[in-house]
Amino acid sequence: MSSVDLTQFHKTFFEESLEGLDAMEAALLALDSGSTDGELVHTIFRAAHSIKGGAATFGFTDVAAFTHVAESLLEEVRSERRGVDGELIDLLLRSVDCLRGMLSRSRGGQPVADAESEALRGELVRLVSGEAAVAVVAAAAPKAVVAGWDIDFSALPHLLQTGNEPLRLFRELQQLGRLEVLRVFLVDGAPAQLADFDPTTCYLGWQLRLHGDVARADVDAVFDWLDGDCVLAIKALEAAPVAVANDAAPVAPAAVSAAPAAGAKVAVRDTASASSEGSSIRVGIDKVDALINMMGELVITQSMLSDIGEKFDMSQLERLREGLVQLERNTRELQESVMRIRMLSIASVFNRFPRLVRDLERKLGKQVRLELHGENTELDKTVLEKIGDPLVHLVRNAIDHGLESPEKRRAAGKSETGTLKLNAYHEGGNIVVQISDDGAGLNHAAIVAKAQQRGLVAEGQDLSDAEVAELIFQPGFSTAAQATDLSGRGVGMDVVRRNVRDLGGTVGVRSVTGKGSTFTIALPLTLAIIDGLVTAVGEERYIVPLISIVESLRLKADKVRKTAGGGEVFLFRDEYLPMMRLYKTFGCADAVSSIENGIVVVVEEEGRRVGLLVDDLLGQQQAVVKSLEAHYQRVEGISGATILSDGSVALIVDVSGVVRLGQSQGQRRKAA
Amino acid sequence: MYENNPDAADTLQQLTFNLAGEEYGVDILTVREIRGWSRVTRIPQTPDYLLGVLNLRGAIVPIMDLRLRFGLERESYGDNTVMIIVAVDERLFGIVVDAVSDVVDIDPAAIKPVPDMGVVVDTRYLKGLATHVERMVMLLDVEKLMRPEDVETLDAAMPDVRDVEVAA
Numbered sequence: 154m155s156s157v158d159l160t161q162f163h164k165t166f167f168e169e170s171l172e173g174l175d176a177m178e179a180a181l182l183a184l185d186s187g188s189t190d191g192e193l194v195h196t197i198f199r200a201a202h203s204i205k206g207g208a209a210t211f212g213f214t215d216v217a218a219f220t221h222v223a224e225s226l227l228e229e230v231r232s233e234r235r236g237v238d239g240e241l242i243d244l245l246l247r248s249v250d251c252l253r254g255m256l257s258r259s260r261g262g263q264p265v266a267d268a269e270s271e272a273l274r275g276e277l278v279r280l281v282s283g284e285a286a287v288a289v290v291a292a293a294a295p296k297a298v299v300a301g302w303d304i305d306f307s308a309l310p311h312l313l314q315t316g317n318e319p320l321r322l323f324r325e326l327q328q329l330g331r332l333e334v335l336r337v338f339l340v341d342g343a344p345a346q347l348a349d350f351d352p353t354t355c356y357l358g359w360q361l362r363l364h365g366d367v368a369r370a371d372v373d374a375v376f377d378w379l380d381g382d383c384v385l386a387i388k389a390l391e392a393a394p395v396a397v398a399n400d401a402a403p404v405a406p407a408a409v410s411a412a413p414a415a416g417a418k419v420a421v422r423d424t425a426s427a428s429s430e431g432s433s434i435r436v437g438i439d440k441v442d443a444l445i446n447m448m449g450e451l452v453i454t455q456s457m458l459s460d461i462g463e464k465f466d467m468s469q470l471e472r473l474r475e476g477l478v479q480l481e482r483n484t485r486e487l488q489e490s491v492m493r494i495r496m497l498s499i500a501s502v503f504n505r506f507p508r509l510v511r512d513l514e515r516k517l518g519k520q521v522r523l524e525l526h527g528e529n530t531e532l533d534k535t536v537l538e539k540i541g542d543p544l545v546h547l548v549r550n551a552i553d554h555g556l557e558s559p560e561k562r563r564a565a566g567k568s569e570t571g572t573l574k575l576n577a578y579h580e581g582g583n584i585v586v587q588i589s590d591d592g593a594g595l596n597h598a599a600i601v602a603k604a605q606q607r608g609l610v611a612e613g614q615d616l617s618d619a620e621v622a623e624l625i626f627q628p629g630f631s632t633a634a635q636a637t638d639l640s641g642r643g644v645g646m647d648v649v650r651r652n653v654r655d656l657g658g659t660v661g662v663r664s665v666t667g668k669g670s671t672f673t674i675a676l677p678l679t680l681a682i683i684d685g686l687v688t689a690v691g692e693e694r695y696i697v698p699l700i701s702i703v704e705s706l707r708l709k710a711d712k713v714r715k716t717a718g719g720g721e722v723f724l725f726r727d728e729y730l731p732m733m734r735l736y737k738t739f740g741c742a743d744a745v746s747s748i749e750n751g752i753v754v755v756v757e758e759e760g761r762r763v764g765l766l767v768d769d770l771l772g773q774q775q776a777v778v779k780s781l782e783a784h785y786q787r788v789e790g791i792s793g794a795t796i797l798s799d800g801s802v803a804l805i806v807d808v809s810g811v812v813r814l815g816q817s818q819g820q821r822r823k824a825a
Numbered sequence: 826m827y828e829n830n831p832d833a834a835d836t837l838q839q840l841t842f843n844l845a846g847e848e849y850g851v852d853i854l855t856v857r858e859i860r861g862w863s864r865v866t867r868i869p870q871t872p873d874y875l876l877g878v879l880n881l882r883g884a885i886v887p888i889m890d891l892r893l894r895f896g897l898e899r900e901s902y903g904d905n906t907v908m909i910i911v912a913v914d915e916r917l918f919g920i921v922v923d924a925v926s927d928v929v930d931i932d933p934a935a936i937k938p939v940p941d942m943g944v945v946v947d948t949r950y951l952k953g954l955a956t957h958v959e960r961m962v963m964l965l966d967v968e969k970l971m972r973p974e975d976v977e978t979l980d981a982a983m984p985d986v987r988d989v990e991v992a993a
Contacts, residue, residue: 794878802880
């Protein structure tokens with residue numbers, strides 16, 4: 154091979170292969186649900202074929218070998234020599250999982266094949282039809298000395314378009330032994346007139362004879378990449394001709410004798426999503442075009458402005474103003490378009506749920522109908538990548554704990570099939586994702602009992618529905634009577650909440666006993682820009698995210714009460730809220746310390762409200778979030794920094810962090 | 826001027842600066858920029874020596890006062906006060922020093938280990954001592970400067986742990 158460094162293409166290969174596996178999975182699930190669309194089989198076949206091609210090119214031989222067997226099986230389905238049944242789909246789905254595992258191991262540079270993949274491959278091999286099995290045995294049997302091979306090779310019209318070059322094949326064959334071309338012929342369907350020939354189509358077939366004692370496997374290896382691109386027949390010279398379908402390349406004997414995969418477990422599928430760093434993004438050409446258009450407008454505006462600037466006098470003031478307005482519009486549009494590049498539809502996350510639901514249905518003996526809505530809702534790539542796991546957790550919980558078994562549902566007068574609904578939509582500046590089921594709802598009695606047992610609530614304490622719902626987000630809380638491997642290990646909802654909170658979002662639950670429960674996740678559209686309120690505290694500027702602000706108000710000093718332990722509270726809409734003096738929390742000098750002269754910003758985070766005392770409000774601003782961690786480290790109470798219009802740095806307040814800080818400072822006061 | 830020096834490849838170029846009457850050097854290859862003192866944005870919950878962060882062409886860069894970092898008295902900033910922006914592993918940070926002096930070539934062989942004695946400076950931030958034209962230059966270990974103190978404490982405890990392992 155050439156000296157080109159192939160590793161530079163590995164990332165693309167992995168990405169495309171994983172996408173291919175997703176497509177395979179989706180098509181398999183569609184077949185499973187009774188779809189008869191013939192295109193589905195082709196989709197699956199194409200995906201397997203490209204993975205095999207890529208894997209062979211980049212030297213991932215185990216992956217290539219595995220896919221090859223799966224592809225052979227698919228070829229039989231495609232040519233209608235084999236029917237599709239549940240067992241086959243099961244096997245293929247497991248192969249998809251297994252390939253995901255193999256790919257992620259190759260990416261991590263670990264040994265690729267394991268006992269599981271070998272066992273699964275054995276299963277696939279055994280399924281591949283009888284004639285192929287003959288070939289396998291023939292290949293595996295001790296070789297008789299052969300004088301050579303007769304090869305009938307006719308190209309399918311698209312051979313050249315798949316990047317194959319017959320001449321290269323012949324050269325390779327020549328290296329195995331002396332190659333004789335017996336006949337070259339036009340295949341059926343070739344145009345009669347020379348003028349009708351299409352230079353990108355191959356109309357030729359060859360009868361070749363390869364002399365010498367060459368192993369069958371070596372000959373097959375030459376044609377390995379041409380599966381589906383040609384009609385091939387290879388016969389041994391002076392031997393009983395064995396007609397072999399081109400898909401039945403020999404398989405290592407080890408695979409044939411591999412142990413039955415009765416106990417093979419389903420591969421863990423989340424490994425594939427493990428590494429997300431340094432990933433790339435695919436952008437629709439329309440988005441790029443929009444960007445280029447806007448860039449053009451920006452250039453025009455800029456040249457207009459510089460024109461004004463060159464010979465400026467006061468008569469041009471109006472034009473200058475117009476120009477600046479235009480510049481502002483261009484900049485904003487450009488910003489929006491650039492942000493849109495990072496936006497991907499949530500379908501990529503939703504698409505993994507049909508499979509998950511199918512597996513859980515089988516495992517738990519429940520019947521579930523999955524409804525997906527708003528798959529085209531777009532959100533930031535970073536958010537999208539991180540929201541997958543919490544959503545999976547919620548879906549598992551809904552099926553495991555939420556939906557009842559068919560018997561129970563019948564007894565409760567509901568349809569035996571439970572409904573699980575996933576819905577994504579925009580609301581204000583947020584993306585909302587809802588997971589709702591029509592199951593039993595939260596079991597209040599069990600939750601309260603468990604909370605009492607854990608000492609989270611006192612015995613006999615009266616709890617509202619909302620308070621009970623809040624309990625399930627406590628660390629280490631799980632009500633599943635028996636821990637299953639799906640859920641109930643007690644590391645559940647608190648992790649979901651923490652993940653969502655890391656993304657700057659919130660999660661809540663609404664539940665009606667006997668009717669079902671709905672989990673609602675609200676996420677910011679993007680992490681890169683926030684709408685913020687610029688506040689002054691002493692000489693410092695702090696930005697409070699607009700999304701968490703309830704109201705800003707001036708208070709009279711007598712409205713604030715001291716509490717035991719040195720805290721302060723004030724009355725806000727019939728509710729006493731704790732007051733935090735931001736200058737104390739952040740240790741700012743020269744700040745306004747009297748309540749009357751400052752302004753109280755009431756913020757809300759996860760249903761908790763507190764008042765933050767600042768000196769003044771300076772206005773609203775979109776803040777481009779810059780991380781402090783890039784050059785320093787994480788700072789409690791601060792979610793990042795941004796650059797103000799005068800070039801100075803302002804810190805962005807992490808509201809929940811500040812509340813935590815205030816609590817710990819309060820406790821220290823108490824201890825002192 | 827460097828081309829004329831045949832030993833350029835073998836010598837360490839150090840940017841020297843003045844701090845509380847002593848002369849220090851930082852490896853010139855780590856220096857990204859030297860700039861006059863300008864106001865920084867303070868960060869809460871940080872040690873005193875960390876003065877705050879600065880906008881350096883869009884990057885948020887922490888700035889520390891080297892006097893405070895070394896436990897010296899804080900000096901009011903004047904015209905000579907400068908910030909030296911250094912980069913360690915692509916992380917930028919700035920140190921505030923009294924004044925920048927010179928760029929000098931130091932022969933690596935002439936670098937002496939730091940004696941464990943009562944210099945005004947905590948010796949753990951020094952790589953070694955060198956002499957340049959009769960003057961002593963203390964070579965700073967910039968990598969260690971920016972590390973949080975708990976890591977340093979851990980480092981200090983490490984030799985003991987190793988001893989235990991060897992003994993076992």
